[in-house]
Amino acid sequence: MRVTRLLALLFLISFTTVAQQKITVEEIYTGSFRAKGMDELQSMKNTNQYTVLNSDRSTRTQQIDLYDFATLKKVSTLISTKDFPILSDGIDSYNFSNDEKQLLIANNSNQIFRHSFTADYFLYNIATKELTKILEQVQEPTFSPDGTKISFAKENNLFVYDIASKKSTQITTDGKKNAIINGITDWVYEEEFAFVRAFDWSTDSKKIGFIRFDESQVPEFTMNIYKKDLYPSNETFKYPKAGEKNAEVSLHIYDVTNQKTKDINLGNYNDFYIARLKWTNDANLLSAQVLNRHQDNLDLLFVDATTGTPKVVLNEKDKAYVDVTDNLTFLKDNSFIWTSEKDGFNHIYVYDKTGKMRNQVTKGNWEVTAYYGFDEKNKIVYYQSVENGSTVRDVYKVSLDGKKKTKLSQQVGTNAATFSPNFEFFINSYSSVTNPTLYTLNSSKDGKSIQTIVDNNALAEKLKKYNLPTKEFFELTTEKGNKLNAWMFKPKDFDASKKYPVFMYQYSGPGSQQVANDWMDTNDYWFMMLTQQGYIVACVDGRGTGFKGADFKKCTQKELGKFEVEDQIDAAKVIGNYPYVDKSRIGIFGWSYGGFMSSNCILKGADVFKMAIAVAPVTNWRFYDSIYTERYMQTPQENASGYDDNSPINFAKNLKGNYLLIHGTADDNVHVQNSMQMIEALVQANKQFDWAIYPDKNHGIYGGYTRIQLYNKMTNFIKEKL
Template sequence: MNYFKHAFILFLAAGFSTFAQQKITIEEIYGGAFRGKSLDELQALKNTNQYTVLNTDRASKSMQIDLYDYATLNKVATLINTKDHKELPPIDSYTFSSDEKQILIACNSESIFRHSFVADYYLYDIASKKLQKLFDFKIQEPVFSPEGTKIAYAKENNLYVYAITTGKTTQLTTDGKKNSIINGITDWVYEEEFAFVRAFDWNKAGDKIAYIRFDESQVPEFTMDMYNTGLYPSQETFKYPKAGEKNAEVSLHIVAVATNTTQKINLGNYNDFYIPRIKWTTDPALLSVQVLNRHQNNLDLIFVDGNTGSAKVILTEKDKAYVDVTDNLTFLKDNSFIWTSEKDGFNHIYHYDKSGKLKNQITKGNWEVTEYYGLDEKSGTIFYQSVENGSINRDIYSIRLTGKDKKRLSVQAGTHAATFSPNFDFYINTFSSALQPPTYTLNAASTGKEVKAIVGNDELLAKFKKYNLPEKEFFVLKTAKGHELNAWVIKPKDFDATKKYPVLMTQYSGPGSQQVANKWYDSNDYWYMLLSQKNYIVICVDGRGTGFKGADFKKVTYKELGKLEVEDQIDAAKVIGKYNYVDASRIGIWGWSFGGFMASNCILKGNDVFKTAIAVAPVTSWRFYDSVYTERFMQTPQENASGYDENSPINHVSKLKGNFLLIHGTADDNVHVQNSMTMIEALVQANKQFDWAIYPDKNHGIYGGKTRIQLFTKMTNYLEEKL
């Protein structure tokens, strides 16, 4: 639910003075005049030691999918150029067939929810340069069969297979119906909280497709008014299971494509469960399925025989709080597999044989593995990202499958991410820190040594320095209760320790999240620098419940979301208020989504500490939020009523003393505007004065046109007036 997934990562516009500090404007920050350079749609090929990037030529108004060599970084070829195909619209995204001789190109994409979309798709044969539009209608999630002769896709809740050579389409399912039955595509809550859309998968032989079927006919509906510009508003209705309510009933099916016959798989004696992942193994007859109970504290990895339909539990993960679902499950040639788990208290990499017997715990230590990049089977070397050098940093490592010969490949302190070549000889390293905008370099996988620079952002850095802006300073804040919390501060550039400054605290605070990270700035960071130019100090503190410091630190908030997290923000504000350069009577706090829930609680429960709060798109009662996310951390309202109600800001409105600004979009399919409307009514009936702003037809991200500029101008003005 993190709103930052919606935020545009935009950078500062030009306009500098050589003799004075140039003032940042909100129009520059959120208008997107300057962006850092990047490698768009970077994809590592699997068959050749090459990668592709989607490039745009603004002069000719064309787009190209360009092919590059990992070893030299030289451009090998332009696979397709839109200027050579007048019928091809701008390219949104693309995928290759497994032999990398064909490309599926998505154009004219229309967003549905956070990850899902429909688009027009074009099929391009690289050798013949033949381009064809697949259909005269938009489809979802098309994917090549392994041999590249067929394409499976979803349309209006049903699954289809298109034969490339004959042009024939076969319909695999027929019962799909809006707000009732979905085949092979996830429902709203799976998409949002398990973070995937395509719920079908080809086996390695290309003769079977496994898919999840969602029966959401009994799931309660949510309806949003869409005001648009017509005489009457329209309504958008979709299935949304709130905490404790009926979920979609899921079932697993396998289709034999040649005969178009389907078998329903009996997974075992499960009741009210989730299927958060399916994935075929390297054996074309063996499907892996992850089954999670509703409390999400028991995850079974099941192997299903695709021929007989028999199912066997291979591995079970249990946790006293909850088990996180990841995409790290990777099958090796012998069908042994890589798995990541927090079972020793920190997220680490494990190797199991094909029967589910543990072969080895590969990484160990009081630190977290944050990304699993892959295994070079020829050398037995695993590559991964971790926080071993401090939880605010990310580094790239290699280690043997045996758990020996660990190497740190990255050098600079900050955030490193890697895209490896198919033979694991090289990787493209993306690096940034609070001092360095993103840079892309080619590095040797064996040593981590930089081979060649690819893309830098020296111009952006030079412009940033011309603004004469303050740096983000990292520190550890210790509360009176002894909790040591990661934090950063942005002070005015002409900071004077003898003066007293107002402070705005910013946070998100959701389970497993992180805001205190050593990486380059996003648009909100620039807003904080704008505030620093207005003589505010901005401070961010990651309290208990946030991520990358071990399972105990993260899961301590279990069953009481908003209790310890709010306590930590209040306690941190008390420490900050004692700094000799802080005006303790002028401390404010703001946040978005979970952060808005937190800001609301802080101004109420911390009414003697906080003067002003801004809550954007806040949850105001976890009873209003979805089942998968909420119950993971809270169980159901029926089981844990006090956990829900004692930490709901709606139930503390009588404590409001300071200034409170509440902001929401009416078309928020995620955190419904119902949250704010209920909060508003509670504040009114408590006879409390407050401020609020509603954005018609805006979703959880509240953006589009001039929206962000207007929104952040409003918040800036509010802080200047009220803090």
């Protein structure tokens, strides 16, 4: 009898241990829960095929494999690193020539800022299997449409490499660090307009349009680089802060044949941005999107390459700001597709080649979130939208006249598509809070799944032993009547009769979204780890976040941090009144804009939040860059109160709770200056707080054991203070 009871008890203990296996920070940040994907997935243009970069960790080799869309069968391996020892460091990325007979392969990449890098490049002839190293540590090499030349940037100048003669011709000669940049964006363009290559080939391969940046008058920012040297070195770069001098930009067209450059007269504009550059299907017309400094007026220009004359084809104005679009697509007759939120929601429009609107393709109180392409043969547009709720994504097709709309995605969650060249098939990437990412081949006719390509069943099975909670979605209504999307993780052994501490997470930046029905990221695993230690974790997307229309997104204009902070405080009050919540133990965490928010929340909501963690926060909008800050705030000279009334640095005296401030010294984006001045403000307010500085770490604060140490530090702070 005793033996039976003992065995039963041991079984129960064993079962409980398995069922409640704890997640650790070490597991999360060493990739134990990483989902499988399709790396460098590219749809071909000339054949109904696609390529994927596959890796074999056991042999440390990579290969670019070609697959058939209709059957999913591998057609061939285009290149494998095991056949070319010179590529032993791997393939970082690759690009095809227009005829898809040649490949440019990047290797030995060296990061500059968020998007920019230099790399060594190899030219690979797919037919002859000849691999040649042609360029060392250059930026953005791009095939000419006819595949005979490659334009690239190096040390702030532009060049053209002729494949046949293997010779390079220098296009510009005045490039100089921290002074003149040709064909590559400056720091603030790269960060806030999210592009690096500021040059483009004409369709006949005879001309190159490019932007020149004169940043000689832009103020400089210097960061100390410590490493392990006896004396630190300095990294100095141009960084225009809000209200300060921007780079002067100019537009140019280089003629490859006569090697002459034409300057485009943009004299009608003053203190402006060239936010996009793209050649139209007419080899004589270059398009450019020009924004005024307030970013509330956008002109789409068509520039005549022969005369150099620009013409405004389309104009958009907004009382707040106009978003730059990447969805400009030129059709065969040079009419074009364009996305805009001019009716209050982001939708697809089609214009003729003169800029006259033909029709609005999509309509409704919902947003188009991605434009996938246009099937010219059948006159069908493919896109992704939030038509079924702002927290989900679905794939649709619709005729160019706006009729015959068909929902192609089949499952509720987040769906994204990569279409075959003939639009007969698409690879659907699907995930939800309960389903890790699944890649399937689907029919574009009705959206039905034909075959699974990649699943993450092994990951789903692995996670079962952790007995993890499910993210619960709900709509939270504040006392002021604001309806906000929210989610919550509760402990798996949740007991409604108990009182739980709550740890809130948010980002809250303009147009952002954290409450979305998709698969978990590393933060989600950390949050679930916290639930295993007795915490509820919640997230609320307040006013100013995205995908609920322009009015909801733009209501924070000229007062960043006012309504967003109000909503987090009000949401915390609502959550604090839940019967199972201990309202005296509510904390908040955020990174970057979220760090700005969590700092403001513990200062302006001192009686609501017991603790806050702020990582890499903006503490004074005067310290942040011109393009981002002025888009939402105008300049400090025009809107001083908007800056000062919402910057946490000015409210240090309000601190009551426990505050942890974290920053990397090599953060080129949100400078450590923000935290240094916040620290000084708190010291002079005689406030006790905790802080951690990470030497030589950028805005992401990672590398080696950094993330593990950082998240263990934050975990311990939560356990001690909340």
